[in-house]
Amino acid sequence: MVAQFPNQQAFASFDIRNFQDQLEPSKAKNKFICPVCGGNDLSIVPETGKYRCFNNCECKDIREAIKPWAEVVAERAGANYTPSLNQNAAKPKRILPKPAPIPDGELGLVMLTQAATDIPQTQNITCKLPKGIPGNATQTIYPYSQSQWVIRYEWADYIKEKGKDKSFRQWHRLPDGTPEMRKGDEPWKAYRIDEAIACAKSVTGTPALLQHEGEGCVEVGREHGLAGFTFQGSAWDKKSILPEYQLIKDSGIGLIVFLHDADDTGLKKLQTCLECAAEVGIALIGINPNDICPDLPYKSSDIKEILGQMEVPEFIRKLEEEIHAAVKERKRKQQAEVNVVDSDDDNSQSPVVSFIQQANHALYGDKNWICAADKLYWHTGNHYKHSPDDTERRRIAKFCNSFVVENEQGTRTYPYTSPTWVKKILEWAKMLTGIDAELINPPGVNCINGIVRPVWNGKEFTITLDPHTPEDYFIYEPLIEYDPNADSTDCERLLACLDKPQQEVLLRNLAASLDLQTVRKVRGREAKALLAVGLGSNGKDAIRKCVSIIYGETGITSISLSDFQAYDEGRKFGLAPLMHSRLNWASENPQTCRLDRIQSLKLFVTGNKLHCERKGKDHIEFTPNAPGIFNLNETPPLQGVMQATQDRIAVLEFLKTFVKNPDPNNPNELQADSRFADDSEFVRTKVAPAFLNKMLEALNNLIEEGIDYECTTDAFRNVQKDNNHLFQFLEDNNIGYLEGGEISARALWSMLEMWYTQNGTLTVDESNRRTWIDQARPSDKNVKGINQIIPRISQLFPKAVKGTRYCDVAKRNIPILKGIGILSATRTTLGENRTTSAPLPAPETTLNQDFRTTRTTFSNSTENIEDQEMQLNILTVPMEKEEYVPPTGASGAEPLPDKENCCVNSCVTGADQLESGAGMPTEDLAAIAAPIASDTVLVKAESEFSYSLLQFEKDGGDIAGFVGCQVEVRSLSGAVKFAGEMINYDSKNGIVTVDTEQGNRDAILCETFVID
Incomplete structure (x- = not known):
């Protein structure tokens, strides 16, 4: 403990230990922030009180900054000390002398006469390891002189940026030749300086010599024929640098090109070298390797990485460009430069510092x-x-x-x-x-023990753990430690709420938040907005809590769907937090308008420009770089028929539930653990580190494989069907996009009306009164007329084209939808799919045989009877199958066509039918009052036998063979509309022509029954 003295004694001899409470400690032991330069290298020896700033600040300046001499004098005189305006001001540093100008004329880079062959090689360690060096290390020996050398020890360390760590040891020989691991008392020359000076003599023009940061960089250059030099690790101070620069200048070299590292240490070395070069009077420029090659993989990349991506001639050309740029910049600065002097000089020349x-x-x-x-x-x-x-x-x-x-x-x-x-x-x-606000929260995760970030090399990346620096603008406090070997037991329990495929979808979308901008460059629009749908107690909020802790609880935002809707309406305040968000996960989302119509949500998902407004401020344009997840307890209002919506939104169903006493026989019940939701410390220490590891693994899988959203397809379709019952109708009837296909409005209406009748939405009583049952969602309206069918169906098929087509049966143009149709055939018309080897022959009968000129007679009655029995037995087999009853159209206007034969090609029963009401033929008014038949094929109660032509065609029969047979055309209720002899069959349109007492009439297959 240093004793505290009265003022008169304290300043008799200045002791910095008495003022340590005024200094700000730095991270290193016994080091403080220098009050002169602001660096963190002010060292104080506690035992002696000696102090030194390793940025070469003068001790008198440090002493004056801590306690001005004027204050000491005033206190000794017993007077009050009042600093003047200029005395309190920060004293700018003196930059004298000016930097030497870069020589005019031609510059020539110093090259070796040929590529060096004496490059030090890495070798295994055979002697005793120095303290602190692991056993798997290798060594490289760099000679400085006959009696001085440096050994570089290197070993694998995946935490480091380049995947390896290093350490150096200085060696020298004692006068008796014994090697000693010390720097020694003799001065150390710059590495390879003699060789470089010798080669400079053969350069045409003004020699320009490369200076590197490290012996390994010098050797990489020598291997490619480039001369260069560097300083030994502890010799980057003015005392060591000045004599070497003087030697370089005296040898005729006019320019030093310092290829420095881009980190803080490299910039400090550059500043020291610039000051030394200015004192010596030799020109020096510093070049950042990233300016020569912007795609370098590491922040500390050097000439090794540069020459790994370009040839030596290209490297030299880039150097020349940087030198010319430095010349222009230096001339610009020199025109505006003013010498700044200390207050020790004439005070009248000191600039006045404002308040x-x-x-x-x-x-x-x-x-x-x-x-x-x-x-x-x-x-x-x-x-x-x-x-x-x-x-x-x-x-x-x-x-x-x-x-x-x-x-x-x-x-x-x-x-x-x-x-x-x-x-x-x-x-x-x-x-x-x-x-720039977009620099806030850069890619990576801010952890307690460093910054975990992916370092990209094209489409590949490595995970690094970098120390915290002021250049990393994270505005959230780190809450977890990065541990690549963290126990994942509790993390697996949490993720058990989703099956493995759904886990991958969630984890890979979360992993994209680590560096979404680069993920989009590599994989495109793989990341989608996830709608997490579940009724509660299913792990959604627990996973969100874990991810929130990983991002320090403030790196994650909760912008809801209603905020995006408000943005579309002109209120742009709500989206402002997205400017520096790494992930947007909204735990509560109200039932807003249809998500398909929220345009700002689509812009957010794809990373397009958005605007935010602050109160009283101009709006700011920004690019969102955060995936979006939205928790929902109810089915979201989404139809998703547009490809733009399907490409941006996926639905993730949380079907499992956490309960206290799960049923072992129910796989959807999991053991609940309240710590996941209520114990932040448990999540922070036991769950989040392992979850971060899974995100890092998922990022690698995302880059290699993308995201498979197949497991979310059913959930997306369920959401569509919950929002619009017509999706279920289309699925049940297998209607979809079909190239070259078309469906008429009459056919769609007939199919929909039958579907309504089957599921109980529509009930038709004996008096032909219709009773409608509304859908579960008020916004999901029933289609109650044929005039609504085309607009409603076309909403679900944006690519379908509305049009008309002339119908030969109706003798007029009918409305149709082009581009959709039945996706798979309901009839077995292909030969390889038939149940019999050949089409069935038309059944033969003796009924009215004498009056038929187109039918042949039988050879004998016995043969005819046996033949007829055989044909009837064959035809009774398909009658056991169930098929839809052909219902009538709107109020009995239209019998239901066969899906393949009639839905696309026909729309009415005949050209001579009159329509009344909602398209109802007058002849069906009485028939419709009869009870609706069952789903099986109708069979007459009389002794005569009947069978459906539609079923016969499905089983591969030849309908044309029934020409000349007696047929009946029946309505939905089973009532006979008309009967007569079948005289023609139009196979293209599926139309049967019947000769009746009123004349020829047309019918479709599904309503026609043979009664022979």
């Missing part, structure tokens, strides 16, 4: 701040925390209220105690720290 600058330095200079979407956030070490404007205004007001200004006469005032100054300071802070 706003002083306030910003005092209030916002101690840590990293950002401003996104007009909100201020400060970096806590592992994330950015929001600081509301009210909090900031209070801080600023306190600062303004305590800021005293003393004039030359000694009068002290508080000139900045005004809301105007508070507003100005806050606005200035937001301007200085502003970033």
Whole structure:
């Protein structure tokens, strides 16, 4: 413990240990934030009080920043110390001398005479391992001189960005030749510097020499014929760099090209090298490898990765482009550059620092701040925390209220105690720290032990665990630790609420949230909006809670379907949180309008531009990068007939239920565990880490295989049928898109009317009164007339075309829908599908045989009788099968056609029928009053035998063989409409012509029965 002295004693000899409470500690032990440069390398030795900033700040500057000398003098004199306006100001750094200009004329990159062959090779370790080096490590020896060398130890470590870790050890030889693992007392020259200087002598023009960050990079360049140098790991300070740069300058080299890493360490090294080059007077430019090759796989990629993607000539050409760009940029800066001097120089030349600058330095200079979407956030070490404007205004007001200004006469005032100054300071802070709001919550997951993110190389990626940095703009606090070996027992219990195929659909959509923008580039629109449908206690909210904890509870949003509907109506405030959301999972969604009609939902799913508005602010355009999941307890209002909807929305049914005492015989009942819903600590430690691993695995499967939504098809169809009963009608009658197909309105109406009758929606009593039963959903209206059938069916087939076709039977144009039809034949007309080897012959009979000129006579009566019995026995077999009764149309207007023969090609029973009411022939008015027949084939009660021509054709018979037979045409009730001799059969349209007492009349197969 350092003793505290009175003021007069404390400053007799400055001891920084007495002021440690004023310094902000950094992450390293015994290190603090330097009050001069703001770096985290101010080291203090607790035992001696020695201090040093490894960014090469002067000790006197550090001492002055901690306790100004004017304050010490005032305290010794017993006077009050009042800092002047300029004394409180942050002193800008001096940048002297100016950087040396890049030489004019032709520049030549220093090359080796030939590619090097003495590249140090990686080898297994045969001697004793140094402390801290694992047994699976390999070593590479880099020689600096005859008595100095560095050994690089490398081993596999999947957590690191490149999948491996490394460590270095310095060696030197003692005077007696004994090797010692120490740096030694002799200075170390730059690596391969002598070779590079020698090669520079043969360059035409001004030599430009490559500087790398690491011995391995130098050797990669040498392997390709490029000369280069670097500094030993602990020699990146001015003391080591300055003499080497002086040597390079003296050898005639005019430019150093530093190919530095893009991380913080690489940028600090670049700054040090720039200062050293300026002091020596040699030009130096820094080049980020990502500027040469934007598709490098790692943040710390170097020349090895660059030359892995391009040839040396292309690399040199890119270097030349960067050099020319640096020349232009440096000239631009030099025109506007002003030398800045310390306060130790003539104070009259010091720039006056404004009050706003002083306030910003005092209030916002101690840590990293950002401003996104007009909100201020400060970096806590592992994330950015929001600081509301009210909090900031209070801080600023306190600062303004305590800021005293003393004039030359000694009068002290508080000139900045005004809301105007508070507003100005806050606005200035937001301007200085502003970033693009779309940079908030970048791809990956912010965990306690680092940032888990996929690093992409084309269509492949690796998972890395990176340390937290202020450049990662996560605004949610990490709640879980990344553990690739986490126990998945409890996670499997939670996911048991879904079957395996549905688990994959959910997990792969959740995995897309890790980097949705790249997933869309690689796989297109694989991620859909999921409608999670279930009645409750089925795990939806428990899974959402787990994912919410993974994303720190604020990285996930809950924008509901009603918010999207409000957006379409012009109220765009509700979608603002989507700007920086990684996943939108709404646990509660009201029954809004049809989801098909919410256009903003489609834009959100496909990642198209949306707009958000803030109160009193202009709207902001942004690109949503979050998958969407919406929990629903009831069937959502969705028809999904448009391909745009089917491509964007999938339905996930949660059919299992968590109960306290599950039935072991019921696979849909699971053991409930309240901890999944109520114990956040249990979910955070036992479930979420394993769930994150499953998301990472699912991301790999998503990129390789995509998402198979087949398991959601039935659920999607069920939603369609629950919203519109006509989907069930189409499925029951096997109607769908059919190229070249068409169905008439009359045929559709007849089929629908029969379907209504069978399921109880429509009841027709003996008096021909119709009773309708409404559908379960009020919005799902019944089709009650033929005039409604085309508009209602065409809504379900957007690609179908409304049209008309001339009907030979009706002798007029009839309305039809083109592009739809019966998807599979209901008749067995193909030879390979027939139950008999050949078409059945027409039955022969002696009834009215003497009057028929078109029928042959029998050879004898016995043969005829046997033949007739055989034919009747054959024809009785199909009569055992059940088929739909041919019902009448609207109020008896139309008998039901056969699905294949009649639904597409005919619409009325005859050209001479008159219509009344809703398309009802007058001759059916009496017949319709009879009870509706059963679903079996009608058989007359009389002794004469009857059978259906429709059934006969289905069994492969030849209908034309019945020409000359007596037939009856019956209505739905079974009443005979007319009878007579069958004189013709039109196989194309399925029309039978009957010779009756009133003349020739037409009928369709399903209403015609042979009575011979």
